[in-house]
Amino acid sequence: MGTISMLKSAGTYPTYVLFILMLVYLVNQMDRYVLAVSSKPMAKDIHFGDRICELTNGSKSAACNATDEASCVSSFIHVSNNSNDTMACDWAYSGTGIEYEVLAGPVFIVMFTLVGVTLSPLADRKKTNRRSWLGIAVAMWSLMNVLASFSTAYWQLVLTRLGLGVFEAICTPFAVSLINDYFDKNLQGTALGVYNWGIYIGFSMAFALKLLIKSVGWRWTFRVSGFPGILLSAVMFLTVKEPTRRSLSLSPEPSMDSSDELVPKKRVSKWSRLKSMVRELMRFEIILVALTSGVRSAGGYVLAYSVNQYFSEHDVNVAFYMSWVPLVGGVLGAAIGGFASDRLSKKYGLQGRLMLLVGSQLLAVPFAFGVVYLPNPVMAFISLLITFVFGEAYLGVAIAIVTTVVSSRARTFAVAVFIFVISNIGGNATLLVPTMNAALPHGLQDTLTILYCSGYIIAALSFFITLMKLRQVQELHTPSSVLLDAALDADEEFEYPSSPVDDGDDRSATSPLILNQRRSTSNTRLMPRQASLTQVDDRDMAECQSWSQAIAVNWRRSSVESRQQAAAHSAPTTYGDEMKTYRSTDDVQRAPKTIHHEDDDEDFDDAFQPSIRNNTDDD
Template structure:
């Protein structure tokens, strides 16, 4: 009885730890994307990015008086009026839109470069130091940085704070994944990682609620205060109540002691060597393009609806659509791909990637060209099918590398697609200037879905060849999606 009680207590505590880590990931995403939601209001106070003609009337007046400020030139903008109910109204003003190169730099390279390179060092530290202390420190640092962002007065303040945010947020997943591995047995680890990953969509959805509703009520500064303050408390709670678990060696460490004796240079070579294979090169290129579509849309969603439907509050829709659609997509993708793999072999995962992106693309187009609420409704199937790629692509990667390199291969893959895809928002300003904002997003959002599908299609024969080599040359079976989190 005492042993059973102890086991229940340990299991309860493990789920308490998982809850803390889920909250950390939620706040990680919330603090990251708050910028994208409030950028218009920030730009009008701090003065950065593009300027344009912006509507100053509500949707009822716009629709009935046929107001269209988007294409009005600067010299006419402030003098544009409409007559509504026998009253003359100033319908437009020339002001900062929150878009432009300076904004896309904040969204992309300023954050991504420090995020990815810091992630390498923090991931290395995760295997050698007290993880819960470092995790608590990272949470407190990025949360404090978010709070301080609310006090920004100059553009360079945002640049410095965004650099710090990227460096600190990079510590979340390496530490959390390592802690989860040591708190949960192999038969529970996949479930625990899945719960943790819900933080992506919970935090992203919450950024729309905080960024829209708090900004409308209190101002954009308070959106950062409210987004950042809970993380400081959470970091303190983790520092005081989360116990550093005993590290568990995985099977490859137990069976292959020689790998532990590798020098640093040998480890780096073994990490990158698999990515010289043509199949992995194509998978990385395709994954980068698809990842870039996500970054482009994620950091331009609010701006798109601000531009074309300024009286629509996106918080009413995006505070729940990414959470529901994204979570279903990740789970659905893993389930479907595993079933296909059992029937057709591991290369069937690539077919799932191709099909899911081609199905999602028309719904992404619908979001850009249909009027609300149909534009928002189109996002639900777009998320369900468009987010299937996350776990499926990771499964393909680990199936193409030696078993001893699978964990490092995932890190390298994420490093590649984050640096390429994360900088794709820089393409938005020149394409917008050459055409218009909607067409720029058409090319970089559903367009990249289709391009990614075609690149995955090109990788299919290469993947099939590698799978055939693995089947004849390796005795250990290839991984399934469930096995991915057990390495």
């Protein structure tokens, strides 16, 4: 109910768009995992992967235990049934092995991650229509699955799988960018949690399609998975609008100079912009959260592509349980996790989201071991359900953390890099499965223990380290930031201690930040000595929000007053070799685009939390 009420507060149309994006992600995951449920009949038809000795009807028997083709085909057993049939053992393709793992992992992941990182900066450009890109992408990756159904050779499956990776790479970076513009920062966790429902519903629907294979075959299963995406593409073009862009990050957007005068906006090269975005991503919390999510993703990939094989020795309908367990558990986990993280974020900030990640992963640990070690398959699937509820809250919350601590210009790029990391760690982990199965004493059970169960323990520890590190940094800044806010309120001179962070500029590590906030002095600027604001924003701002807010407030007050004073006295302002004179406030408002004017002040305020404007209302 909490999730529903929070979505209602966002409005009907944004909620509708979120629902459409969730369906897009659903189709994305269904088309990706349909390979896992149809690999065996596909391998038998196209001939790839490992081969095993089994009955001609595809079931296992103790009599069919040969390890080579000659011994297998010479084995016959008598099956007692109404027709007294005699069945032979068959040396058949099992749908497993290195060729299958390559198809499931690297063939898809390589294109998926490279294209995602390459195209993601386009989503941050104002001229890019993200709705159109996403609509085309969903139609094209669905078409790849339809084309795969006509494959008659292994290389054709590889090509269509590559195409699937190319177009699915567009999905999450562009969808998250749309969500960030449709929903307020305080609803990010909830909205991303709902969006991630698509993972679990799509994954479950892929296993539900397995029920069609016996009746219509694997080829029609691929076609059925592809058609909905083509229809959904048309719905997107007809009903989804491109939203107005806004900033939701903690880092300020505009670039300013340390001069007291108005400064022209400089053209920034693409290379400089890329270096700036990469520098934003070099934050410890982003690196640790991405690597940890990759470890968790590895466990999910390994389980998804091994669950049929693991439970094949038990008399249990895997498709039945996997068609609803991930759906129910994953949706509940994502919804509860997103809602709870938003509530904790309001009270504790970024630390609140990390607290949730630590707690959820710890709670999932015993149930993850239950999936692998409970002797009763039914109890194992019930344990998997609970594991999903606790453990799958991590993804939406992790993305919310990443999009919060970077500026809007790097938001989509950050999401793409995040997906690049978790997909390469997670997707390529499936390559370890055949080797580990052969090397470990208990085969696949030991492999799942290491790659799946242990992932929750590692994730909990890593998220806890991130939380402690973030708390240490914030405590280091808090005393000074509190004094800074007090100085602004009291209109008194205040000396800010030097920043312990090396910003890579020429500023001395011991040089102080002098705040002289006197309303009687109109041109006072709150800036670090011999440094511009952009030299301290990327690394310091998220940890010391009050510092950034105070800088924003003082900069806005002083710049407005300076322009008004300059206009009133017809004061000339020099920009390089040019001299321009503005004789009134109206002239300032009509200044060329190279001159920073009043509208930019409002854009600058939007880069910070709404409380900034409240702080300046009385001025």
